[in-house]
Each structure stands twice: as structure tokens, then as C-alpha cells.
Amino acid sequence: MEQLVLSGKELLAIGFTPSPAVAKAMEAVQRSFPADQRNVALEQLRSVLLQPLLFTSDAVWSDVALALISQQNETVPLIPPVPYTSYGEAFIDEGARGQMQTAVRLPVAVAGALMPDAHxxxxxxxxxxxxxxNAVIPYGVGVDIGCRMCLSIYDIPESHFYTNESKYKRELIAHTKFGAGSGFSGSDRSDHQVLSDDGFNTTRFVSELKDKAYTQLGSSGGGNHFVEFGILEMLAQENELGIPKGKYIALLSHSGSRGLGATIANHYTKLARSVSRLPKEAAHLAYFDLDSEEGQEYWRAMNLAGAYASACHEIIHDKITKSLGAGLLARVENHHNFAWKEHHNGRDVIVHRKGATPAGKGELGIIPGSMTAPGFLVRGKGNPASLNSASHGAGRQMSRTKANQTITSETMRKQLKESGVTLIGGGTDEAPAAYKDIHQVMAAQQDLVEVQASFSPKMVRMADDGSRED
Known part of the structure; x- marks a missing residue:
């Protein structure tokens, strides 16, 4: 009987890397499989690749498994750092700087930048x-994949808010849902075309998350996620949105891909760490080659989570807009915690923005402050030194634990009252004092963005218990 012969190219195509394991696999296949069992052999080899520890005593695959384990135990050395640019260096903590210095030593690193809100x-x-x-890093994207900002500007004058605060509060509570694990059931669930996204067919693992995604569609998480009413002031008479200079009521939201994104992130981070063996200080930066099967899986799942996060904002904003009977002048949206295929310095690269706003030339984005500090509608300047990026907010200056230990509820309530802000839910871990001065952050990135409008929060809805995201 003719025996099966696999080529090295076929083995590389399913995820093997050039190593002694390739030769061991070719030998095992030729020894154990007839020529008509190519698909069976390849499928078994995929299983060995994913979990070699399960095959160390296998009669067919033990030599392959041991070679893979030996290969995995060999860490990939870091390289001398590639250059990166920092903005607002004076108020970026040492931990963030250290993490960035490690990231730019990855063998796949090309360039970097550190935003003024970094922590x-x-x-x-x-x-x-x-x-x-050509590499994607799951923890370079983050756990809350596709987390984003969304701003709706209404044809309602500022004065209407102050004479109808009870109505705004009622509608904000009625059409939002917050908290880790929160969601909807039965007829309260929302339908959206994102549920038909082909990304759910990426793998069985991803497809099994669809019910959870359906349940949480149109909800927000915990932590720093919010939906808030505020007063937006257009600062220029002529702008891309075509909105006259003046003050308008607006709705601003911040949240991401909920349990769908968190589960995808954790799964593929573990998988990346088994594929990409890095020194201990860089372990969380494990990556996939984008041409690998795992890299393509993650890329599709990441894009699904991004589309899902956008759908959540769309549902929230559409519900509230309808309940107000408002005319929508404009809606602006941008995401962070994502990876993009872009062209920089004459080459194609994968740009990870973990808590950073895309700021390509002419690109609109939203940079929020805190419960009491203004946020800003900005237009990107396309600065190549920042990889066309800007901050995604004010940035924390205190950890959640430190904020809870040092800021009292009474102090926070006093600050909210002085600023004329109504808070629904929230905890001291999200108190304004836990964040950097947004004006310092904006001053540090004048070369990155141009301010188009300011947004002053007036009524903020957050998770009732200050809970973290899923």
C-alpha cells in the first residue's frame, strides 16, 4: 500500500514553523498513514499543534509532540528597541513607560507612540x-475589543435640558443597561444586522458566543463605561458637520464589545502565548503571524467584536433619539482597542491602538474628560510621529483601588454638585479626581488633533455598582 507523503509546505500551511518538528511530522505521517488519508493526517496534526502535551505518549505522534514542546520552551529573544515618540511625558507613569519600552523590543515591532493619557x-x-x-497582538488590542466613543448631536437648544431634566433622566434610565454580565431577555432583546455577521462562523468557539452577544446587544459594561447627556458647543462657524456655531444638547457614550469581546480576547491571548514564546517581561505581548491560521481567526473575530461594539452604540443612540423625538444633526463615532492594516513610512504595517484614538488627517474623533471635565470633538492632523493617533481620554492618575481608598462618596458628590452634574450609578473608582487634567492632556497633543467642539457632561449614567466590565 502506498504511504502518505506530506510536504514541508503543507505543514507550514497548517501552522508548523521551520523546526525539527516538521521532519518528525513528515516521518510519522509516512510511517503511519496510507496515501488516501491526507485530510485525516492533517486534522490530527492540527490537534497535536494546538495541544502537544496531550500527545507525548501517543504511538504515532509522540516524537512530533516532544519536538513541538522543546520548540515552545525556547523563548524568542527581544531585539534592540525601535524608536517611539511620547507625548506628555511628564505625566505618564513609570509603569506605562516600561511597558512601552518592552513592546518596541518585540521582533515584529516597527514603530511606536505613547499618548499623553497613557497609564x-x-x-x-x-x-x-x-x-x-504582519503580526497581531491580542493584548495589544486589549480585552474590550473595539471599545469606542459615539456622539449624537441634536437639534435641541441648551435651555431645553435645564427645563426638562426629569424627562432626560427618565429616558436615560429607560434605554440603557449597565454592569458586568448585564443583558436583556425575551422581547426586550434588540435585533441588529450584526447578528448575521459572517464573523460568527469563524470557528465553533466564536459561533457559540452568539447567544451571549444577542443577550447583551445594546447594553453597556462596568468600569469607565457611560452614557451621558451634555451640552456640546460648536466652536467654529464652518466645520465638517455643517452645524452652525452654538450650543446643542448631545448624547455621548463609551463602551465596547461586552462579553463577546472579552471572551475572544482571553481565548486568543492564551493561544498566542502557546504559539509565541517570549521572555517573561514580554509574555503579555504574545502575537500571531497574520498569515497563520490562528492569526486569521483572531483577525476575523476582532473585526466581529468591533462591529458588535458599534451596533451596541447604534441601538442605544437610536432608542434615546426616538424617545426624545429629537432631530439628529450629526453622529460621530470612533473606536480604540483595535488593530488596523495601515501604510506608514513606506511600508504596510499592523497598527495597534490600545486606548488611543485614530487621528488621520481630517479624521473626526471624540476625546472625553471625566464626569465633570469637558470632552472634545477633534479633527486629526495625521501626524506620522504618532502613527496618526491621539489620546482616547484624560487617562487615569489613580488605580481603581487607590481611588476607592482615597476618595470618599461625599467628596465626589460635592464635586458633582459644584459642576452641575447628575450622576446615576457610578462609584468612587470613577471619580473625577481619579483622572488626569484633560486640559493638560489636550495641550500635550496640539500637534495631533485640532479641537472642533467641546462637550460638557450634565447627566451621567454608569454601572450602579461601579462594577468592572465582563
Whole structure:
């Protein structure tokens, strides 16, 4: 009987990398499989690749499994750092700077930038931007994939809010839902075309998240996620939105892809760490080659989560707009916690913006402040040194734990009252004092964005218990 012969090219196509494991796999296949079982052999090899520890005593695959484990135990060395630019260096914490310095030493790193709202996170710092060579880093994107801002500007004058605050509060509560694990059931659930997105067919793992996504569609998480009414002031008579200079009631929201994105992020981060063996200090920056099967899976799942996050905002804004009977003058949306295929410095790269706003030339975005500090509608200047990026907010200056330990509810209530802001839900971990001065942050990025309008929060809805996202 003719025995099966696999080529090295076929093995590389299913995820093997050039190593002794390739030769071991070719030998095992030729020894154990007839020529008509190519698909069976390849499927088994995929399983060995994913979990070699399960095959160390297997009669067919033990030599392949041991070779893969030996390969995995060999860490990929870091390289000398590629250059990166920092903005607002004076008020970026040491932890964030250290994480960025590690990120730009990855073998796939091409360029980087650190935004003025940066603070320490996992993998890339929050406010970190990293361009890589055909590689995607799950923790360079973040856990809340596609987290974004969305702004609706209404044809309602400022005065209407102050004479109808009870109505705005009623509608804000009625059409939002917050908290880790929160969602809808039965007829309260919303339909949206995103539920038909082909991304749900990426793998069985992703498809099994569809019911959870349906339940949470149109809801917001915990932590720093919010939906708020405020007064938007257009500062220029002529602008891209065609809205006359003046003050308008507006709705601003911040949230992401809920449990769908969090589950995808955690799954693929673990998988990346098994594929990309990095030194301990860089372990959270494990990456996929974008041409690999795992890289393509993650890319599709990431884009699904981004589309889902956008759909959540659309549902929230449409519900509230309808309930107000308002005319919509404009809606602006941008996301962060994502990776994009872009062209910088004459080459194609993957740009990760973890807590950073896309700011290409002429691109509109929203940079919020805090419960009491203004946010800004901005237009990007397309600065290549920042990889066409800007901050995604004011940025934390206190951890959640420190904020809860040092800021009292009474202090926070006093500050809210002085600023004329009504808070529904929320906790001291999100108190204004936990955040950097948004004016300092904006001053540090004048080369990155141009302010088009300011937004002053007036009524803020957050998770009732200050809970973290899923």
C-alpha cells in the first residue's frame, strides 16, 4: 500500500514553523498513514499543534509532540528597541513607560507612540500605539475589543435640558443597561444586522458566543463605561458637520464589545502565548503571524467584536433619539482597542491602538474628560510621529483601588454638585479626581488633533455598582 507523503509546505500551511518538528511530522505521517488519508493526517496534526502535551505518549505522534514542546520552551529573544515618540511625558507613569519600552523590543515591532493619557495596563500600556510587521497582538488590542466613543448631536437648544431634566433622566434610565454580565431577555432583546455577521462562523468557539452577544446587544459594561447627556458647543462657524456655531444638547457614550469581546480576547491571548514564546517581561505581548491560521481567526473575530461594539452604540443612540423625538444633526463615532492594516513610512504595517484614538488627517474623533471635565470633538492632523493617533481620554492618575481608598462618596458628590452634574450609578473608582487634567492632556497633543467642539457632561449614567466590565 502506498504511504502518505506530506510536504514541508503543507505543514507550514497548517501552522508548523521551520523546526525539527516538521521532519518528525513528515516521518510519522509516512510511517503511519496510507496515501488516501491526507485530510485525516492533517486534522490530527492540527490537534497535536494546538495541544502537544496531550500527545507525548501517543504511538504515532509522540516524537512530533516532544519536538513541538522543546520548540515552545525556547523563548524568542527581544531585539534592540525601535524608536517611539511620547507625548506628555511628564505625566505618564513609570509603569506605562516600561511597558512601552518592552513592546518596541518585540521582533515584529516597527514603530511606536505613547499618548499623553497613557497609564499601565496589560501587554501594551493603555494609551500605547504599536506598529508591527504582519503580526497581531491580542493584548495589544486589549480585552474590550473595539471599545469606542459615539456622539449624537441634536437639534435641541441648551435651555431645553435645564427645563426638562426629569424627562432626560427618565429616558436615560429607560434605554440603557449597565454592569458586568448585564443583558436583556425575551422581547426586550434588540435585533441588529450584526447578528448575521459572517464573523460568527469563524470557528465553533466564536459561533457559540452568539447567544451571549444577542443577550447583551445594546447594553453597556462596568468600569469607565457611560452614557451621558451634555451640552456640546460648536466652536467654529464652518466645520465638517455643517452645524452652525452654538450650543446643542448631545448624547455621548463609551463602551465596547461586552462579553463577546472579552471572551475572544482571553481565548486568543492564551493561544498566542502557546504559539509565541517570549521572555517573561514580554509574555503579555504574545502575537500571531497574520498569515497563520490562528492569526486569521483572531483577525476575523476582532473585526466581529468591533462591529458588535458599534451596533451596541447604534441601538442605544437610536432608542434615546426616538424617545426624545429629537432631530439628529450629526453622529460621530470612533473606536480604540483595535488593530488596523495601515501604510506608514513606506511600508504596510499592523497598527495597534490600545486606548488611543485614530487621528488621520481630517479624521473626526471624540476625546472625553471625566464626569465633570469637558470632552472634545477633534479633527486629526495625521501626524506620522504618532502613527496618526491621539489620546482616547484624560487617562487615569489613580488605580481603581487607590481611588476607592482615597476618595470618599461625599467628596465626589460635592464635586458633582459644584459642576452641575447628575450622576446615576457610578462609584468612587470613577471619580473625577481619579483622572488626569484633560486640559493638560489636550495641550500635550496640539500637534495631533485640532479641537472642533467641546462637550460638557450634565447627566451621567454608569454601572450602579461601579462594577468592572465582563
Amino acid at each position: 499601565q495596563g496589560y501587554g501594551l500600556p493603555i494609551g500605547g500605539v504599536l506598529a508591527t510587521d
